[in-house]
Amino acid sequence: MAVTNLCSLVNIWFFNVITSFTAVAVLVTLVNSPTVNAAVLTSDQADVLYHSYEGGGMKIDGPAILLRKKASESLAVSAYYYVDTISSASVDVLSTASPYTEERQELQLGLEYLHDKTIMAVNIRQSDEDDYLANSFNVNVSHDTFGDLTNLNLGLAVSDNEIKRNGDELFLETSRQYRVSAGISQILTRNLSINVDVEGVADEGYLNNPYRTVRYLDANIPAGFGYQAEIYPNTRNSFSTKFSASYYLPYRAALFFHYRYFSDSWEIHANDVEFNYRHPIAKVVELEFKVRYYQQTQANFYNDLFPYKDAQNYLARDKELSDFDDLTIGIGVTYLIPAKYNVSDWRSELSLQWDHITFNYNNFKDATADVAVGDEPLYEFSTDVIRAFFSVYF
Amino acid sequence: MIKEPLHKTSRRCAIYLGCTALLLTFSGCAQLSIKPWVKPYERQNLADPIMQSNRHAIANMHVAHVYEARESSRGSEGGGGGGCGCN
Numbered sequence: 251m252a253v254t255n256l257c258s259l260v261n262i263w264f265f266n267v268i269t270s271f272t273a274v275a276v277l278v279t280l281v282n283s284p285t286v287n288a289a290v291l292t293s294d295q296a297d298v299l300y301h302s303y304e305g306g307g308m309k310i311d312g313p314a315i316l317l318r319k320k321a322s323e324s325l326a327v328s329a330y331y332y333v334d335t336i337s338s339a340s341v342d343v344l345s346t347a348s349p350y351t352e353e354r355q356e357l358q359l360g361l362e363y364l365h366d367k368t369i370m371a372v373n374i375r376q377s378d379e380d381d382y383l384a385n386s387f388n389v390n391v392s393h394d395t396f397g398d399l400t401n402l403n404l405g406l407a408v409s410d411n412e413i414k415r416n417g418d419e420l421f422l423e424t425s426r427q428y429r430v431s432a433g434i435s436q437i438l439t440r441n442l443s444i445n446v447d448v449e450g451v452a453d454e455g456y457l458n459n460p461y462r463t464v465r466y467l468d469a470n471i472p473a474g475f476g477y478q479a480e481i482y483p484n485t486r487n488s489f490s491t492k493f494s495a496s497y498y499l500p501y502r503a504a505l506f507f508h509y510r511y512f513s514d515s516w517e518i519h520a521n522d523v524e525f526n527y528r529h530p531i532a533k534v535v536e537l538e539f540k541v542r543y544y545q546q547t548q549a550n551f552y553n554d555l556f557p558y559k560d561a562q563n564y565l566a567r568d569k570e571l572s573d574f575d576d577l578t579i580g581i582g583v584t585y586l587i588p589a590k591y592n593v594s595d596w597r598s599e600l601s602l603q604w605d606h607i608t609f610n611y612n613n614f615k616d617a618t619a620d621v622a623v624g625d626e627p628l629y630e631f632s633t634d635v636i637r638a639f640f641s642v643y644f
Numbered sequence: 645m646i647k648e649p650l651h652k653t654s655r656r657c658a659i660y661l662g663c664t665a666l667l668l669t670f671s672g673c674a675q676l677s678i679k680p681w682v683k684p685y686e687r688q689n690l691a692d693p694i695m696q697s698n699r700h701a702i703a704n705m706h707v708a709h710v711y712e713a714r715e716s717s718r719g720s721e722g723g724g725g726g727g728c729g730c731n
Contacts, residue, residue, distance in 0.1 A: 297700075297701070297702040299702050299703065299706070301706050303710060314702055314705075314706065316701060316702040316705075330702075330705070332705075332706075396680055397679070397680025397682075397684075398680070398684070399680045399681075399682055429719070431719070431720065433720075437682050437687070437690060438682075439682060440682050440686045440687060440689055440690065441689050441690070443690055447720040448720060449718075449719030449720045450719070451718055451719050488718060488719060489719070490717065490718070490719035490720040491720065492720035492721075494697070496690075496695055496697055498689040498690060498692065498695055502692070502694070503694070504692075504694045504695050506697055510717065510720055510721075512716070512717040512718070512719065514716070518716045520715065520716060520717040522715075522717065526697075528694050530694055536694065544711075544715055544717070546715065546716050546717065549716075570714060570715065570716055571716060576714070576715070582703075584700075601700060601703070603700075603703055605707075607710075607714075609714070635707075635710055637703045637706055639700070639702055639703060641700070641702075
């Protein structure tokens, strides 16, 4: 029964992806027209960033570096290095374990090749932490067409993951992820362009968080409840569609909008909508304001408190799989360093961005509260995310 | 064989109809020989650096990673992913 149901969902997912690909492929054929060459590789650039995330009992920070360099007019290479230093005493950790610290490092290497109006890009990536190793490879092709009013892109990515559990030398699980994406970007007027992007993601293997547990009622335990390990399905298929628009305002400012709809085979449905406003001041400062709202429904095997042990074949109490919403308010400022202070005429900028995110959970309760089981308040928390970075264009 | 829920069937039909309409629209465009209506010399506003949504790529990669670690949604973002950092 469950297998048949899964097959049905996989069929729907494949149908969505194949339909999208067919649409994009036919559009390439139909609207292709000979015009001037406009596709170019992004200019040479180096960025150094410090990031910080603090809230909900977690502190994550570290540096990141991004470097892009053109080897010729048709070939560019890029490298990205990122570090997360994590110190966690989140509500999930405090309810069943002790606070911990760990580090995650990520490295990406990329290659872009421009041929006429087509850019082909390959990228390899590794993310490494004590208990999780992810290796991925992705290929993207984008093509300008219809007088360069239209850009079409297709992408494919595969990721292999190894999951371990600290303190348990014998624990080793694996998972694999496939991503297929397609997008179309269209200039509509001299001030307005829009994008439609779709992406299908298929996971197989061990998809749990090996540390997390679910709660269940048990009158034989003094606390009135016990914990058991989460059990997730071994597959997950999802599909997302995003519509975005960029609009140039007459007094030289920019307005960005996006809406995304997401659904998956675990019956999670999510929506997010975002507005961004970018406003330059006196040619040396750019201000940016952001508002984003996100909402999702819960996975069909999620429960905050199960009625008894082994209540279902799949069990989850991961708050990221619960019914919740979050709101982001963000502000950013970029200082365009005057030419007289630049080295070798290289244009440079200093930027600072701050996001404040508030999470409200609708059926995930704070198990650390000192009240009777089931009477705990709904959990909520807020976090501050800061990015400070220096960019050089050379 | 499990019968597909009604809302999924409706969604499937809507996608079929939407794709068909899209293809017919663009087929029509091709047959009517619609020319690009915004000329290259009219695109200076769109080419302005403040209009680049990915102007700060390194910052956008971090934003995508933060959301993907805290939310179930994934995809159509062009970035993110990677490891956990989620407990």
